[in-house]
Amino acid sequence: MSDNGSLVSVRDATKTFRRGSEEIRVLERLDLDVPEGEFLALMGPSGSGKSTLLNLIAGLDRPTDGSVTVAGERIDRLSRTKLAAWRARHVGLVFQFYNLLPVLTAERNVELPLLLTHLSRAQRKKHVDTALGVVGLTHRKGHYPRTLSGGEQQRVGIARGIVTDPTLLLADEPTGDLDRKSGDEILELLTALNREHNKTIVMVTHDPHAARRATRVLHMSEGKLSQEAAE
Amino acid sequence: MLNWLTQVFALTQFNIQTIWQRKGSSAAALFGIAGVVAVLVGVLSIGKGFEHAMQASGRPDTALILRSGADSEMMSGLSRDVTRIIGDAEGIARGDNGALSSSELFVIINLPKRSTGTDANVPLRGVEPPAFGVRSEVEIVSGRSFEWGKNEVIVGVGAAREFRGLELGGEIPVGPERWKVVGLFAAGGGLSESEIWTDAGVLQPAYRRGSSFQAVYAKLESADAFQSFSDRLTTDPRLNVKVVRQTDYYAEQSQAISGLINGLGSLIAGLMGIGAVFGALNTMYSAVSSRTREIATLRALGFGNGPVIISVMAEALVIAVVGGLAGAGLAYLAFDGFQAATMNWQSFSQVAFAFDVTPALLVQGIVYAVLIGFVGGLLPAIRAARMPIAAALRES
Structure with a gap:
């Protein structure tokens, strides 16, 4: 935990990118705290910086200035190798386009993060079965991604995200590529993970309908958290 | 890890x-x-x-004796007296018919290649009877061996394959005459298979070489006998020769x-x-x-x-x-x-x-x-x- 008791604490974070000679400031001296057990939705238009903020919390990117602390660890100071190991231990990721490996079955896709642990093959199988059971896809575990619907692929993606029982589950537009019905099922699942399994979730979304499932919604605009609304 | x-x-x-x-x-x-x-x-x-x-042509127990200063058989020349002294030297292995030492003549004739029809140099070697003992790998695979004293040749299978007129029963021009191919021989894939062989005694007059030869091939009692054999010849005041182990000669070639x-x-x-x-x-x-x-x-x-x-x-x-x-x-x-x-x-x-x-x-x-x-x-x-x-x- 950070000093203020938050699971995630972003302080004075600035992120700039270079495009040729032009410097683009994506995040502007941003502060954010996410308490443990919260389901936070980050909303905002394209280019507002919400995915960049999510990447900083996930340890996929580093702030140009400021700090990011997750579960008491300053992840912006970790080396690349240590950061990779940290992600494997603490972060579950859910992507808009699922990012499943097409040559692996659902079961083996879910198993991937467990290959970074010291679990035995039998233990890995048990964890995979549990995760697939949580998302309701045990019966489809031998299927390849191309034979699964979009909603099913995203559920496999969520199973992969939770299989290591991470500290944080980070979802970037998890319903962005799905129809309303499938999207609702995914949101239902995320809500259940938050309520029943006390998972801390940070979700980036465009969709107000999706954001309504969160316990807290923050709006981003031009690199700043401009508005906060409790749902 | x-x-x-x-x-x-x-x-x-x-x-x-x-x-x-x-x-x-x-x-x-x-x-x-x-x-x-x-x-x-x-x-x-x-x-x-x-x-x-x-x-494959060279054997460590075979010595090649050339005139001192010659790098190849083509450049060498030895008189009959010299080749006799060499043949009598100690250290040469003996077969049923005496020392395994063959004085040889080496000339080049022109024959058309089968593939292109263009002329190429083909080695024609005149040998003495011990030559077959010195090169025990040589064996007649078709026809028969040439008769000593006759204008006949035998042809290595490699040469027969590459050049026209070298098939069994064919004829080759040697000076103004045509000599008959009476046999084909193999030599374990070695260099001899690229050669034509005949009796040195009939090749000498055909090329007006008198009684001279170009090299002596001698099979030694053992490979280890080479150094003493070489020392013996090179220190003999009657001789002006160089002695090369056959394997070294071909490696250099x-x-x-x-x-x-x-x-x-x-x-x-x-x-x-x-x-x-x-x-x-x-x-x-x-x-x-x-x-x-x-x-x-x-x-x-x-x-x-x-x-x-x-x-x-x-x-x-x-x-x-x-x-x-x-x-x-x-x-x-x-x-x-x-x-x-x-x-x-x-x-x-x-x-x-x-x-x-x-x-x-x-x-x-x-x-x-x-x-x-x-x-x-x-x-x-x-x-x-x-x-x-x-x-x-x-x-x-």
């Missing part, structure tokens, strides 16, 4: 499983590497075959040609290898590029850069090894045993030989393929590991 190895294994397995999805570019690199290896092995097999033909072939072969293969490296680079860059998001996903999940680099390298090496094996197999099928003839510049005569694709050459070809794969895979592998994860995750 175990965890790291697990990562390497998982990523490598993933990469290799997806090769088929990029079969077009993978096949292009594979065939490129196979072609390079086939050419490398093929060209070097020429040198190996030539070396084999020359080395083959040096220029095999050096040229190997040099050219390596140059060609080197240039083609550069092309193949670019082919492999292109394949691996496209492999990495087509999986940008997948590699980024794995890295986002926590897979390290080292395993990513090794897995991409492993894929390149798999393609290279398969290409190398295909190329080596192709070279073996296409070139091994292929019959050819080339000029031996030391004797100014043609040497018939067979391309020799040896196991060592096959290994050399595959090692070369691995090298191409390594160089071709390294940069794309580093690129895969260095791509910013956040940006790469959004690639389509």
Whole structure:
């Protein structure tokens, strides 16, 4: 935990990118705290910086200035190798386009993060079965991604995200590529993970309908958290 | 460490499983590497075959005696008195009919090549009866041996294959006359198979050589007897000769040609290898590029850069090894045993030989393929590991 008791604490974070000679400031001296057990939705238009903020919390990117602390660890100071190991231990990721490996079955896709642990093959199988059971896809575990619907692929993606029982589950537009019905099922699942399994979730979304499932919604605009609304 | 190895294994397995999805570019690199290896092995097999033909001719227990200062039989000349003194020297092995020492005459005749019809120099050797004892590997494979004192010749199977008129029953021009081919002989793939043999006693007058010879071939009691035999002859005040072990003589004779072939072969293969490296680079860059998001996903999940680099390298090496094996197999099928003839510049005569694709050459070809794969895979592998994860995750 950070000093203020938050699971995630972003302080004075600035992120700039270079495009040729032009410097683009994506995040502007941003502060954010996410308490443990919260389901936070980050909303905002394209280019507002919400995915960049999510990447900083996930340890996929580093702030140009400021700090990011997750579960008491300053992840912006970790080396690349240590950061990779940290992600494997603490972060579950859910992507808009699922990012499943097409040559692996659902079961083996879910198993991937467990290959970074010291679990035995039998233990890995048990964890995979549990995760697939949580998302309701045990019966489809031998299927390849191309034979699964979009909603099913995203559920496999969520199973992969939770299989290591991470500290944080980070979802970037998890319903962005799905129809309303499938999207609702995914949101239902995320809500259940938050309520029943006390998972801390940070979700980036465009969709107000999706954001309504969160316990807290923050709006981003031009690199700043401009508005906060409790749902 | 175990965890790291697990990562390497998982990523490598993933990469290799997806090769088929990029079969077009993978096949292009594979065939490129196979072609390079086939050419490398093929060209070097020429040198190996030539070396084999020359080395199979030499025996360590056989000495060649030339006039002092002569580098080859062509430049040498020995009188009958000298060859008699040599034949009587201690250390020469003895057969049923006396010392195994053959005084020989070596001339060149012109014969048309079967392949092009152009004239080429063919060695005609006049021998004495002990010649068959000195070169025990020589055996008549068709017809019979020539009769001593008659204008008859026997022909090595390599020469018969390469030149017109040398088939059994054919005739060759020797001075103003035509001598009949009465037999074909083999000599274990050695240099003698490129020669025509006849009685030295009838060849001398045909070429107005009087009673002179050019060399003496002597089979020694043992290979170890060479040094004392050589010392005995070179210190004899009646003689002005040099004594060479036959294996050394042929090794020296083959040096220029095999050096040229190997040099050219390596140059060609080197240039083609550069092309193949670019082919492999292109394949691996496209492999990495087509999986940008997948590699980024794995890295986002926590897979390290080292395993990513090794897995991409492993894929390149798999393609290279398969290409190398295909190329080596192709070279073996296409070139091994292929019959050819080339000029031996030391004797100014043609040497018939067979391309020799040896196991060592096959290994050399595959090692070369691995090298191409390594160089071709390294940069794309580093690129895969260095791509910013956040940006790469959004690639389509």
